Amino acid sequence: MTSDGLLQTLGLRKEFGGLVAVDDVTFTVPEGAIVSLIGPNGAGKTTFFNMLTGVYKPTAGRVVFAGEDLTGKPPHAFTQRGIGRTFQNIRLFKNMTALENVLVGMHVRLKGNLFEAILRTPRVKREEAAARARARELLEFSGLRRKDEEIGRNMSYGDQRRLEVARALATQPKLLLLDEPTAGMNPQETLEFTDFVGRLRTERGLTVLLIEHDMRVVMGVSDRVTVLDYGEKIAEGTPQEIQKNERVIEAYLGTAAVSS
Amino acid sequence: MRARVVKAIGSAWWLVLTRLGLSRHRWQTLPRLTRRTVKAVVWVAIGLALVGLFGVWKTSALAVAAVVLVLVVPPYGKVTVRGRRVGKGILPVMVLALAVTYPFYGVISSMPQLPIFGPIPQMSTMVGMAVFTMMALGLNFVVGYAGLLDLGYVAFYAMGSYMAGWFASDQFAKQHLVLGAVGIVPGDNAGFHFSIWLVLLMAGIATAIIGVIIGLPTLRLRGDYLAIVTLGFGEIMPQIARNGDNLFGFNLTNGTGGITPIDGPGFGNWAHHNLGLPANYLSLGENADRAFFWTALVLVLLTVFASSRLRDSRLGRAWVAIREDEVAAAAMGVPLMRTKTWAYATGAFFGGVAGAYYASYNGGAFPDEFFFNISVFILCMVILGGMGNIWGVIFGACFLEYLDREGLANIGAWLNGHFGPGGSDFQIWHKTLDVPLYEFGIFGAILVIVMLFRPEGLIPSSRRAAEFREGVHDEPLYDVEHDERLYTPEPT
Numbered sequence: 073m074t075s076d077g078l079l080q081t082l083g084l085r086k087e088f089g090g091l092v093a094v095d096d097v098t099f100t101v102p103e104g105a106i107v108s109l110i111g112p113n114g115a116g117k118t119t120f121f122n123m124l125t126g127v128y129k130p131t132a133g134r135v136v137f138a139g140e141d142l143t144g145k146p147p148h149a150f151t152q153r154g155i156g157r158t159f160q161n162i163r164l165f166k167n168m169t170a171l172e173n174v175l176v177g178m179h180v181r182l183k184g185n186l187f188e189a190i191l192r193t194p195r196v197k198r199e200e201a202a203a204r205a206r207a208r209e210l211l212e213f214s215g216l217r218r219k220d221e222e223i224g225r226n227m228s229y230g231d232q233r234r235l236e237v238a239r240a241l242a243t244q245p246k247l248l249l250l251d252e253p254t255a256g257m258n259p260q261e262t263l264e265f266t267d268f269v270g271r272l273r274t275e276r277g278l279t280v281l282l283i284e285h286d287m288r289v290v291m292g293v294s295d296r297v298t299v300l301d302y303g304e305k306i307a308e309g310t311p312q313e314i315q316k317n318e319r320v321i322e323a324y325l326g327t328a329a330v331s332s
Numbered sequence: 333m334r335a336r337v338v339k340a341i342g343s344a345w346w347l348v349l350t351r352l353g354l355s356r357h358r359w360q361t362l363p364r365l366t367r368r369t370v371k372a373v374v375w376v377a378i379g380l381a382l383v384g385l386f387g388v389w390k391t392s393a394l395a396v397a398a399v400v401l402v403l404v405v406p407p408y409g410k411v412t413v414r415g416r417r418v419g420k421g422i423l424p425v426m427v428l429a430l431a432v433t434y435p436f437y438g439v440i441s442s443m444p445q446l447p448i449f450g451p452i453p454q455m456s457t458m459v460g461m462a463v464f465t466m467m468a469l470g471l472n473f474v475v476g477y478a479g480l481l482d483l484g485y486v487a488f489y490a491m492g493s494y495m496a497g498w499f500a501s502d503q504f505a506k507q508h509l510v511l512g513a514v515g516i517v518p519g520d521n522a523g524f525h526f527s528i529w530l531v532l533l534m535a536g537i538a539t540a541i542i543g544v545i546i547g548l549p550t551l552r553l554r555g556d557y558l559a560i561v562t563l564g565f566g567e568i569m570p571q572i573a574r575n576g577d578n579l580f581g582f583n584l585t586n587g588t589g590g591i592t593p594i595d596g597p598g599f600g601n602w603a604h605h606n607l608g609l610p611a612n613y614l615s616l617g618e619n620a621d622r623a624f625f626w627t628a629l630v631l632v633l634l635t636v637f638a639s640s641r642l643r644d645s646r647l648g649r650a651w652v653a654i655r656e657d658e659v660a661a662a663a664m665g666v667p668l669m670r671t672k673t674w675a676y677a678t679g680a681f682f683g684g685v686a687g688a689y690y691a692s693y694n695g696g697a698f699p700d701e702f703f704f705n706i707s708v709f710i711l712c713m714v715i716l717g718g719m720g721n722i723w724g725v726i727f728g729a730c731f732l733e734y735l736d737r738e739g740l741a742n743i744g745a746w747l748n749g750h751f752g753p754g755g756s757d758f759q760i761w762h763k764t765l766d767v768p769l770y771e772f773g774i775f776g777a778i779l780v781i782v783m784l785f786r787p788e789g790l791i792p793s794s795r796r797a798a799e800f801r802e803g804v805h806d807e808p809l810y811d812v813e814h815d816e817r818l819y820t821p822e823p824t
Contacts, residue, residue, distance in 0.1 A: 168653070175646075179649075186678065
């Protein structure tokens, strides 16, 4: 197996009945890069994401992560290997506290089983204490200082987005998938978030793949941009190349915009 | 309808308060403890007034009121000693002390007569209440923590009972194996006779394994589908029990006759002479029920212990996460199947132990104990008290089991005595009313009322309360919570 990228998809395809949502996409995310996935609404971006995290099983094609073929594995196996994600419409555990949300994210990194939990063995005690300390640290890193005990549903929209990232970080990912992280944010929050994504790479050494509609974010932060339209990959390159690409302009604005 | 009743009660409350010269604003600025005390006192006073109104005043009502006030009012949880929060244990210890001393209530005074409810529960009822508390707490793992609707919990109860039947009776007459059982004459027996303590453990493990076997194919299903499949299993198990007297020529369950007698528990002669523990519960005569009750309390305590430890563990968090959002939980690395199966197996374990213990207490395992309505009954206990909350489930189990065994009959007797034929007050109906006959109708009505006015249960966990108030949303298409039109009721 070739390993010239942290994540590779080979001819990844998803059909829902007769509809082809993702059409044989072959694509690579190099290690340490920030890659954006853009495309008009309904282009199949989220479906593609769901295949990269095991939520959907691809109709055809393969997902290779860090040299290992993960196609057909359940979602928790993807998380275990080091793919963390957030959701387009926030899916926090809304009735749990911020700290508990992050602790659930650590599930695959903790070991305590049923019997140890009932007996509360010293090992589990240590593990829990360490997990809580690390969860607090993650919350602070994500800009949620002193909000450990707040219930998810009571948090502001921006904080919920941040908490989702903190929860994803708790899974100790190598690759972080962000699905429209700035949707619904005001310009100030968007700016802060863009900065935050940059810090994820510099301070945590993460590779980031994000779906994004806000072009300022896409152009500001990404090394590479991939464009999907009707499930097909129509362009790939640096932000500057994508901005000039005729097929991309056509997909977004229609043929008239190009010919005029 | 619900909102209107709540509002009516609220405005009546404020009307009284403002008459007393206490404005809404001043009330809200009072310390929380004061407000809590006043509220509790008012409710207890209303209760006592109602009792007085019906002319059945008894001093024991005052004693009960005092106990309720002492338990409910002070904020024990906040008590600290040298900065350590020791207060959390005070309430459980008090309740436990009340429970442990229960068999002596009759000795202390002539108290055991309550207004309307009549005499306080007998020891045999108390044993039943403890056993059902254990089963309800077991089901709480599945329904309350992991949010999986299980309508066939009776299957685990049956499995536990039959484990006791197989390993502590004469059922398998060709075998001769005594392993620590009490009350057996060595060499003069047939069948397996294991010590009940060992049987309890074996029953728990065997039932947990059955739980896993049932769980693996079914837990892939969601919500309603899972409920239907568990319903099916709940029907299959008793049918096997009923028809298991000839499984290809082999008598497994003794059919409709059931397996009886089953050995009683006991600690044997050595422990009796050296530690003072009863050698054999069945030879204690009148005091046997006490021993059974205390033992059941220990089993309940173990269940509560496991429940509370697991709630705050990695596994407990994963259960709650699955209940709240399965997709998100899976994406965060929670293996769905394995985690759900653990919830199922844990619930089954406690159901099995409770079933085996109850079989030993009743001296037999009979197939007509394992009808579908028992599943619903246990589920009602969990829902009535408050899903996911240990206190709530304990309360629900004790209350419903008490009503089932004695409460309804007592209330019926009281009603007939006052309003029935030849009643002492005024005659309303002319034929004796058989209240226990309407048992499930009454339970249904209680459940409907609770669901209307307090859908989170009588003593809910704070988290469940929030879920019921706001609902658990799965991927709203747009932010409905901010769309006022959807939440403003139509003018009627």
